[in-house]
Amino acid sequence: MPLNSFKIVMDQKFAPEYFVTIFRFLRLKDLHSCLLVNKYWAICAVPILWEAPFKINDSFTPSPKVIQTYLVFIPDETFFELGYSKRIGLSIAKPPSFDYPSFLKEFSYDRFLNLAIANNCCKDIIVELLKIFAINDTKLRRFNTYDYLFDQHLECQDQIAPLVLPYFSECNLIFSSLTYLECIYQWPMQKVKLFNAIAQKCHSIKTLKVSVWHEDEGKVLANLISSQKHLKKFFLINSNNFASFPIQALVDQKHSLNSVTFEDMHNNHDLSETKFFNYSICDLNSDAVDVLSQCTNITKIKFKHCEGLNSPLFLPIISTFSNLISLEYSYGTHKIYDATTPIKLLSGLIKKSCNTLKRISLEWHSLDYLDITQLIKAITQRTINLEYLKIPVYTLEQLVLIHQAFNQLKKLEVH
Structure with missing residues (x-):
């Protein structure tokens, strides 16, 4: 044939x-x-x-033609009204063959902004592009805003980003099908309108990654969390004490929530690589910790670069998390030492979930000797289904304990 x-x-x-x-x-x-x-x-x-032309992925650089194609959908008169002598973007010989804006499902605000600025779009044209998405019935699955910026337009982005973000409140229908929201390490600007816009139209978020720096944002974010039907994964990243508001709102998600991550809450300037970073330890109030203790369906918990976890305030969660499958803790690098390793918290979590844990990853570097023999005994003598273990070892006794107890491990890493 x-x-x-x-x-x-x-x-x-x-x-x-x-x-x-x-x-x-x-x-x-x-x-x-x-x-x-x-x-x-x-x-x-x-x-x-055209579902993900901005590709929420650090290794992917979007094509300039993405914005140029979207600009085709803005009428000529709009450019003239905004002071342009001619339209910008691709030349239009005939109408586009496809309704490209309607296909958009994954939106990276930072990359969108960078491409728009690179194509000589002023703030008003960028706002018009947002309106195009709304007019064309765009329904996003993922929305990401993060300071992954391209150096050549950094200063310009710092100025325009806070001015454009509030306009999402006028296009909130694009969030009605959102399942993934990431808003972290952000420029020092208000996100209250954005969170309100999402809370009004979206009730299907499954994964939420946020940074909280201001009281009003924390309260609005709490409302957004309460408005969701089945939140499953919650990431709190680089936040201060106002994060207690959204944590307390997790009480409304306690039946569906199965994974929590705390990341980059510390005062170590050597650990920060982002332009805007809030130096603060993990500082939740007792009400927030009490709510965490009510989320009994959590099976995965992760702490990365967090200080303050050795406070007695966090100990109540030990008695609650009895179904953990994965426990991860990491801090610093081989040149950045962990002075506040929460051994008691980690040991307690391991003992409580000894029958269910399959993955334990513990990675830190301490300047002085740290006695973790009891922690290792809790792992070797109690866990029965462990498949992966990563842990620092200080003595030969500790290494012997590990090797004697875990012939069934699929992977073991000691350092």
Whole structure:
């Protein structure tokens, strides 16, 4: 059978949804090749290619043509009204073949902003682009705002970012299907309107990653958390004492929440690489810790670069988390030492979940000898289903204890 005939027969036999399913397994370059086969294949491939043009991934650099294509949807008169002598972006010989804005599912605010500025978009044009997304019935699955900035436009972004963000409140329908929200390490600007806009229209967030620096933001974020139906994963990153507000709101998610992460809450200037960083230890109030203790379905807990965990305030969670599958704690590097390792907290969590833990990852570097023999005994003598263990070792006795007890481990790392 000739190749063209084979393609026609295949097109007729398979419904569009089957092509979409198949195409989602293809690599990006192969997906681009599908555009050249025929119109039918292009119709299936284009929406997938345009779901995540900003790609929330540090290794991916978006094409300038992404913004240029979106600019096509702004009328000529809008450019003239805003002081442009001519429209910017791609030249328009005919209307676009596809409704590209409607395909957008993953939105990285920082990369969007960088590309817009690189294409000579002023603040007002950027706001018009947001309106285009709303007009074209864009429904986001993921929204990310994070200070992953490109150096050539850094100063410009610092000025424009706080001015544009509040306009999302006028386009809040784009958040109605949101399942993933990340708003961390942010510029020193208010996010109250953004959180309010999302809370009003979105009730399906499954994963939430946030930084909290201000009281009003903490309270609004608490309202956003309470408005969700089934929050599963919560990440609190680089936050101060106002984070107690959203933590307390987790009481409304205690039946669905199964994973919590605390990250980058410390006073060590050598550990920070971001431009805007709030130096503060993990400083929750007793009400927030009490709410954490009520979230009994949590199976994964992670602490990374956090100080203050050795406070007695956190000990009540030991008696609650009895179903942990994964426990992770890390602080510093081989040149940055951990002076406040919460041995009592870690030992207590391990003992309480000894029947369910499958993964324990403990990584820190201390300047002086730290007696963790009891911690190692808690691991070796109590855990029965452990498959992965990473832990620092200070003495030969500790190393012997580990090797004698864990023949069933799939992976062991000592350092």
